[in-house]
Amino acid sequence: MRCIFQREWSVAMRNPGQWVNPLLFFIVVVTLFPLGVGPSPQTLSTIAPGVLWVSALLAVLLSLGALFDADYSDGTLEQLALSGQSLPVIVLAKVLVHWLLSGMPLLLMSPVLGLLLNLPSQAIPVLMVSLLLGTLSLSLIGAIGAALTVGLNQAGVLLSLLVLPLSVPVLIFGSSAVAAAAGDFAASGQLLALLALLILALSLAPLMASLALRNGVSGGT
């Protein structure tokens, strides 16, 4: 498990483009909204939670494509499936690295973008906590989608069609937590819901993803 973590980490470090692009995408998408909706601070602050969360969801989705496809094409995926180690643990390690490189940067960028959208400052901590829990669940759910579409040629579109409906609960509780905090309401209920979704995803997603991976690997000749 630790060595897979190291391997993924060093591979990701070797080609930074793979995880920097979704971060830039996140920043660009968030800056688009004021241009589209109009700069008035009042409207911006009401839509800020939703905008931040939807862009985070899309950014995570963008970076999911490469989770298994690179390993599939150079043959390492089938070696992982054939190794003595349990595949769900390996999948968990890969997802953690993917999250550290996609979810965490979003998390660190979010305060700046929150101010950009005139999000009330007391909502920033809740925004960060909700993104912390939410993006990990999104990476886990997304891993199932990525595993199901491994090896398919234009898998990007199919991946989002499969993952988006499954990530709606995370989006709902995430954005409403931030909205509640923005309006000085207690956001603990929504955050606990996010935590519950995360625990469910942590327990089920690696299992389902490895089942899908074994099937995906068998497809390729």
Place this chain on the structure above:
Amino acid sequence: MNELLKVNDVTVWRGDNLLLDDVHFALNAGQVLQVRGANGSGKTTLLRIVCGVGFADEGSVQWRGESIERNRHQLNNELLYLGHKPGIKGALNPIENLRIFCALSGLEASTKTDDLIKNALANLSLSDKAELPCRFLSAGQQRRVALARLLLQHAYLWVLDEPLTSLDKAGLAWVENQISQHVSNGGAVLLTTHAPLQVKGVTVNTLEL
């Protein structure tokens, strides 16, 4: 001794034509089985089914008497599969790649394992390339990095899919020598290759597809 590997009536359809028709063979310890056939005759598919990576429409594969769907874990521990694709990360250098394979087969990363890796690479005359990311290596050299696993992982059954491709004469001799050593101390090898194989001291039985 009981049969190590038993494949009975494996049948694979590709649409309406029959790729593998009731393939049936057994492999015991100390034996080498060479699968021969024209391109596209299902050799790779058969090997992948034996390893549990591929699925057959009909028929079953038994490892030590039990179907591989049930004892997948045991098979994986005792199997070493070299496929068409090298199974090597281009971004990492040979040492890092081989460290992963050692960890996957239970050898925790340590200086001792690193030494094992280094002299395995030296054995394959790759020691000067040990620090170079693999994407800069030629196909033959990448194949040698994959072959280094034969020394490092103590697997019982070797399943090698055309291990000799893009290897030079020296590489060819090295592989044949490894196979005969492995088989002499009780291992089993299932492989496909186009080049004729002379493994000293071992009868190579063949399966025509």
Place this chain on the structure above:
Amino acid sequence: MTELANFFHMGGYAWYVWPSMAITFVVLLANVWFSKRQFKSVLRETATRSKALAQKHAQRRSNKTTEQSS
């Protein structure tokens, strides 16, 4: 006569009740019709396929059926 007229009038909601009935009827009928049509075309295709396969694999054991082994 007016009895029939105000039945169709549906208390002013004619433009909502009848279209929904119509759409439901059309969609469900389409499902049934397409399934039947697909069945017939697959039947024809299977006929040609199984004849072609019969000659090509005459020597295969005749009573082998797929579900016996799975």
Place this chain on the structure above:
Amino acid sequence: MFKWIHRFGSAPFVYRLAGALSPWVGMACLILLCAGIYIGLVVAPSDYEQGESYRIIYVHVPAAILSMFVYVVMAIASAIFLIWRLKLADVVAQASAPIGASFTFLALVTGSLWGKPMWGTWWIWDGRLTSELLLLFLYFGYMALRAAIEQPQSAARAAAVLAVVGVINIPIIHYSVEWWSTLHQPATISKMGESSMHPSMKRPLFMMIFGFQLLYAYVLLIRMRTGILQREARTSWVAQLPEVARD
């Protein structure tokens, strides 16, 4: 017990059983639907609050119930296929997908048609309608995934995993959307569900629901036979089938 599953699981038996059953199921479904619609539109009294427009529930509610029911059947069949490798379970799942998507689409269309007079707009983000919309995406995802993978065997397994993951998410999606809709909508809007209905209104509704079930069964039986033929075209029992051998 296993002998029974095996016999029931054997393709020729199921193929002939489906062939024998489908005309009867079709007939019963036709009768039930005609009776239900007739009573619903003509005999049942009009609703004091919504007048005649409530009659759309005779189509909307059965469609909504069936859309959920069919997905659960697909998920159970997929789970059986994944666990026991029973090919017929996958035939059931593949056969149910299009009809399930049609029911969901119907639930959405009739829902918005019914909502228009009450709310004045074609679509409101009501909890039930939104989860129907997401269910429609799940169906499309299932069918798109199955179409995207060439090898039928790995397509079946991938789609089965998706169906199982989907069904685990359905209650979660449903409750989070419900919670979300009550959060944003004042609860004054009358719930879409059955307001206190006069028994004579309820009877046709149950007939319609059962009629829709039979229709699902009817289409399922036909599509299952298609699926079995496609999968077993290579076997000898298909070759000896009268309708195959004849032409």
